[in-house]
Each structure stands twice: as structure tokens, then as C-alpha cells.
Amino acid sequence: MVICLIVKYQKPIVIENTCNCIVDETELKNAIIWYSDKPVARIKKIFMQGNYPAVSIHGEKIHVHRLLMMYWLKRKLDTNEHVHHKDHNKLNALKENLEVIASSKHLSSHNKGKKLSKEHRKKIAEANRRRKVKYKKRVNIDLNELKSLLDKNWSINRISKYFGCDRSTIKNRIYEHPHLLGGEEQ
Incomplete structure (x- = not known):
């Protein structure tokens, strides 16, 4: 219980x-x-x-x-x-x-003075290529379209599939623009 x-x-x-x-x-x-x-x-x-x-x-x-x-x-x-x-x-x-x-400045400050072998650089490049395949690209979401989908009571999962992005992207847009949940227009 x-x-x-x-x-x-x-x-x-x-x-x-x-x-x-x-x-x-x-x-x-x-x-x-x-x-x-x-x-x-x-x-x-x-x-x-x-x-x-x-x-x-x-x-x-x-x-x-x-x-x-x-x-x-x-x-x-x-x-x-x-x-x-x-x-x-x-x-x-x-x-x-x-x-x-x-x-960019943060990463360079931590890597300052480090010398990477060609083999190590190859491994990093390969890992980055694999990582790009895993994650979806950033998506620009039209707020009016997002509001109309929310007004139709679409779930966050359904909206994220519609836009081809992660759930967290949709949740962040709603958090950044709380008026999307309310009835008032902005």
C-alpha cells in the first residue's frame, strides 16, 4: 500500500x-x-x-x-x-x-597541457560518432503548436514523439512558458 x-x-x-x-x-x-x-x-x-x-x-x-x-x-x-x-x-x-x-572555455581549461595520442583521438572521435546516433537532435518547437497540442490534452510522451524530441525538451518548454498550460494568451 x-x-x-x-x-x-x-x-x-x-x-x-x-x-x-x-x-x-x-x-x-x-x-x-x-x-x-x-x-x-x-x-x-x-x-x-x-x-x-x-x-x-x-x-x-x-x-x-x-x-x-x-x-x-x-x-x-x-x-x-x-x-x-x-x-x-x-x-x-x-x-x-x-x-x-x-x-568551450571550461573544457579547454581542463584539457590544457594534455597531449593525446592519435589512437586516443580516434577513440574519442568514434565515441562521439556513436553518441550522435543515440541522441536526438535539438528541436525548435513552435509554442503556438505546442499550446494547441496541450489544449487537445495530448500527453508529453505523444507530443515529444510528434516533434521528434525527448520528453525533457517538452517539459522544459512548458516550464519556461507556463502560460502554455493556462487559458490566457501571451
């Missing part, structure tokens, strides 16, 4: 730091509340997702350093913006250790 509780107001958040992330817990609590559009669970666990500490907010796993940077900037980060750890310690999410830089 599954019991679902609906939280009507935000209780004080308690952080469980299971991965020894270096973070200002007050800032993280504020960032979690800022990011969420509704109350979140009282106990929030910081866990490792890949190589970085992360928290889960309503089922969405978000790296702590990206969440904090979005909170400090009061906006979502673009896909070409990376949050760089100045001391190269992925567990250090303190404000003075983080900066936003373009993805």
Missing part, C-alpha cells in the same frame, strides 16, 4: 550530507526552496550522482553546484554554461569556489 502525503506548507529542511560535500547548508536550503514551485520533503539528502554531489527535488536530480549557481544568479543556466570548480575539488560547492564559464 502506497501512502501519498500532500504537504501544504514548507517545513524547515534538514540536510543529510552523505558524501561530505563542502557546502553552506543555509544557502542550499534557500536554493532548494527557490527552485521548487511547491513545498519539498523536510529531509534532503546530498548524494553522489556521477562524480558530483546532487539533491533530488520532486524526482529531478540536480547537481548541488549548478543548483546553487542558479539560485545566486536567480535564473536557469543555459546548456552552454558550465559551473567550474576553481580548486578542481568537485565536492567543494562554496560560493567563492564556483564560477560560470562557457562550455
Whole structure:
């Protein structure tokens, strides 16, 4: 039997730091509340997702350093913006250790001084070719068309198949343009 509780107001958040992330817990609590559009669970666990500490907010796993940077900037980060750890310690999410830089600059800063053999470059190129086949290309979605499909009560899965993109693309467009769900026009 599954019991679902609906939280009507935000209780004080308690952080469980299971991965020894270096973070200002007050800032993280504020960032979690800022990011969420509704109350979140009282106990929030910081866990490792890949190589970085992360928290889960309503089922969405978000790296702590990206969440904090979005909170400090009061906006979502673009896909070409990376949050760089100045001391190269992925567990250090303190404000003075983080900066936003373009993805190309970020990658070059980490690869500076490295020399790759021809064989290694071949392997990287092959991996990139295989990766391109796996993932669908970015799709420009006409917002009026998306609104008409939502008005017809199409599911996110059906809409993503219609546009030939991933579900997350559709969900992001709806998040970026909440008026698509309402009755008002923009």
C-alpha cells in the first residue's frame, strides 16, 4: 500500500550530507526552496550522482553546484554554461569556489597541457560518432503548436514523439512558458 502525503506548507529542511560535500547548508536550503514551485520533503539528502554531489527535488536530480549557481544568479543556466570548480575539488560547492564559464572555455581549461595520442583521438572521435546516433537532435518547437497540442490534452510522451524530441525538451518548454498550460494568451 502506497501512502501519498500532500504537504501544504514548507517545513524547515534538514540536510543529510552523505558524501561530505563542502557546502553552506543555509544557502542550499534557500536554493532548494527557490527552485521548487511547491513545498519539498523536510529531509534532503546530498548524494553522489556521477562524480558530483546532487539533491533530488520532486524526482529531478540536480547537481548541488549548478543548483546553487542558479539560485545566486536567480535564473536557469543555459546548456552552454558550465559551473567550474576553481580548486578542481568537485565536492567543494562554496560560493567563492564556483564560477560560470562557457562550455568551450571550461573544457579547454581542463584539457590544457594534455597531449593525446592519435589512437586516443580516434577513440574519442568514434565515441562521439556513436553518441550522435543515440541522441536526438535539438528541436525548435513552435509554442503556438505546442499550446494547441496541450489544449487537445495530448500527453508529453505523444507530443515529444510528434516533434521528434525527448520528453525533457517538452517539459522544459512548458516550464519556461507556463502560460502554455493556462487559458490566457501571451
